[in-house]
Amino acid sequence: MLYHLFNRFQADFSVLNVFRYITFRTICASLTALLICFVLGPYMIRLLREKQIGQYIRKLGPESHQGKAGTPTMGGVLILLSILVSTLLWVDLSNLYIWIILFVAAGYFGIGFTDDYLKQIKKRNTGLTARGKLILQVVIAGIAGFIIYMYPGFHTQVTIPFFKTVTPDLGPWYILFAILVIVGASNAVNLTDGLDGLAIGPVTIAAATYMLFAYVTGHLKIAEYLQLSYVAGCGEATIICGAIAGAGLGFLWFNSYPAQIFMGDVGSLPLGALLGIIAVITKQEILLVLVGGIFVMEAMSVILQVGYFKLTKGRRIFRMAPLHHHFELKGWPESKVIVRFWIIAIILALFAISTLKLR
Numbered sequence: 001m002l003y004h005l006f007n008r009f010q011a012d013f014s015v016l017n018v019f020r021y022i023t024f025r026t027i028c029a030s031l032t033a034l035l036i037c038f039v040l041g042p043y044m045i046r047l048l049r050e051k052q053i054g055q056y057i058r059k060l061g062p063e064s065h066q067g068k069a070g071t072p073t074m075g076g077v078l079i080l081l082s083i084l085v086s087t088l089l090w091v092d093l094s095n096l097y098i099w100i101i102l103f104v105a106a107g108y109f110g111i112g113f114t115d116d117y118l119k120q121i122k123k124r125n126t127g128l129t130a131r132g133k134l135i136l137q138v139v140i141a142g143i144a145g146f147i148i149y150m151y152p153g154f155h156t157q158v159t160i161p162f163f164k165t166v167t168p169d170l171g172p173w174y175i176l177f178a179i180l181v182i183v184g185a186s187n188a189v190n191l192t193d194g195l196d197g198l199a200i201g202p203v204t205i206a207a208a209t210y211m212l213f214a215y216v217t218g219h220l221k222i223a224e225y226l227q228l229s230y231v232a233g234c235g236e237a238t239i240i241c242g243a244i245a246g247a248g249l250g251f252l253w254f255n256s257y258p259a260q261i262f263m264g265d266v267g268s269l270p271l272g273a274l275l276g277i278i279a280v281i282t283k284q285e286i287l288l289v290l291v292g293g294i295f296v297m298e299a300m301s302v303i304l305q306v307g308y309f310k311l312t313k314g315r316r317i318f319r320m321a322p323l324h325h326h327f328e329l330k331g332w333p334e335s336k337v338i339v340r341f342w343i344i345a346i347i348l349a350l351f352a353i354s355t356l357k358l359r
Helices: 002-008 014-020 022-050 063-068 076-090 096-121 130-150 171-192 200-217 220-225 234-255 265-281 293-311 323-329 334-354
Strands: none
Touching: 014 022, 022 076, 022 200, 022 234, 076 096, 076 234, 076 265, 096 130, 096 234, 096 265, 130 171, 130 265, 171 265, 171 293, 200 220, 200 234, 200 265, 200 334, 234 265, 293 323, 293 334, 323 334
16 A cells, blocks of 8 residues: 555655665565564453463373463464555555465465364364365365466466476466465464464564565566576565564564464464465475475374374374474473474575575
């Protein structure tokens, strides 16, 4: 909104030309989202406590987590509100990619909110069924994938990191591929959200990484120089990535150990989906496996644990899944698990950025 307002008066006030630049608007969006979290965070924590919307802790989980019962949850509302407001203020609203990203975010927010509402407010411990959640996720991702597939100028070739000449064209199958990326990312982040600040840290790091990829992919000359697939218009996604990173840092202020608030499914599901849809739009889908390596490890630990448990009739690979619980049960303090996972996330992000030249 502010972008269009300032754009109208650029001819009269040359100083307003600065708002034409994606880099400047990305900084503004990041700071706006950060400020919204800082201002509204204490109010939301107080409101959730008054409404007695507190986290339910499984008795099967580590004993150290039992003291967290009752901690305000559904903080994802604050994160998504910050992202939405800052995005609408600073992006070019005529860009279709922006509306696709916001559609996915809103859809997965709705799924997460409904699930948390049933569990936290209606006191139905199971919330939405796993099958129901998955079907809704696939439908929303499918709609987004179809729109992208039909969008003029968007190609269906997949970029393979480190191999500049290997770009398989999936054709119509790209829609299914997009669904896999979006749904997979959403659920992987959801599984990671088990310790104070564990999920929001890597999400912020991943958003900052894709902020760079969105910018270079949407810049014709830089994309050609780096031999990347140029996607006209995707540069505006840089601003959303900045908003995610800003909101992530703002939420981390309250979510860091010991957490004053948890994000819940209403935060983890849409944040993962946002990373997935941005990876699709920037043509860096496969790279998300590296950028979001922490999420991949957490998801794979659950898949391997469940599969091995069934095949061996009761034996386990890890002491507990997801992976962060395994290290807790090995005696690592929670804060050490969190910080070490953050360090790994940063290393993976830097490695992913290096693929811009290692091709």
